[in-house]
Amino acid sequence: MTGEDQLTLDGGCTCGGVRYRMTSRPLFVHCCHCRWCQRESGSSFALNAMIEAERVVLLGGEPQVVDTPSLSGKGQKIARCPSCRVAVWSNYAGAGDAIRFVRVGTLDDPDRLPPDVHIFTSSKQPWVVLPPATPAVAEYYDREQLWPAESLARRRALIG
Ligand SMILES: [Zn+2]
Ligand SMILES: [Zn+2]
Numbered sequence: 001m002t003g004e005d006q007l008t009l010d011g012g013c014t015c016g017g018v019r020y021r022m023t024s025r026p027l028f029v030h031c032c033h034c035r036w037c038q039r040e041s042g043s044s045f046a047l048n049a050m051i052e053a054e055r056v057v058l059l060g061g062e063p064q065v066v067d068t069p070s071l072s073g074k075g076q077k078i079a080r081c082p083s084c085r086v087a088v089w090s091n092y093a094g095a096g097d098a099i100r101f102v103r104v105g106t107l108d109d110p111d112r113l114p115p116d117v118h119i120f121t122s123s124k125q126p127w128v129v130l131p132p133a134t135p136a137v138a139e140y141y142d143r144e145q146l147w148p149a150e151s152l153a154r155r156r157a158l159i160g
Contacts, residue, residue, distance in 0.1 A: 011107035013081035018061035018088055026051040027151040031115035033124040036071045044125045048101035049113050052158055056100050063088055098158050117146055
């Protein structure tokens, strides 16, 4: 993943009202197969790129933050376009406002960010076949074991 630090990725909602830019590669990309993500996406999993909030720059519009229940019980804040209501990122109670979970499917080029880990595969829909080379865990995982050192350092700089 080295050499991608200068990576910038643009994205936005369906109506074009909200546009944003990720100014570096993300910390880590989760593909979450929990039932909550299945329900909220209306699909089989959610694909979230975790990144420092300050590395997500708004290019247009102002997302509206909607308080939404979460699996942990602590709630999540989902940032949605005020017009078309497409969700562009979430913040979870665990990492607070400092880390955004950008919805990879809203990027102009979502192919650039494949999953670094599959989580909550215990509730994966049975037809979804995971690639053997990507780590997969029944529920959650130990960050220290899976994240690249550079991402761990970035997170420490942020949260301490
Ligand atoms: Zn929109
Ligand atoms: Zn989930």
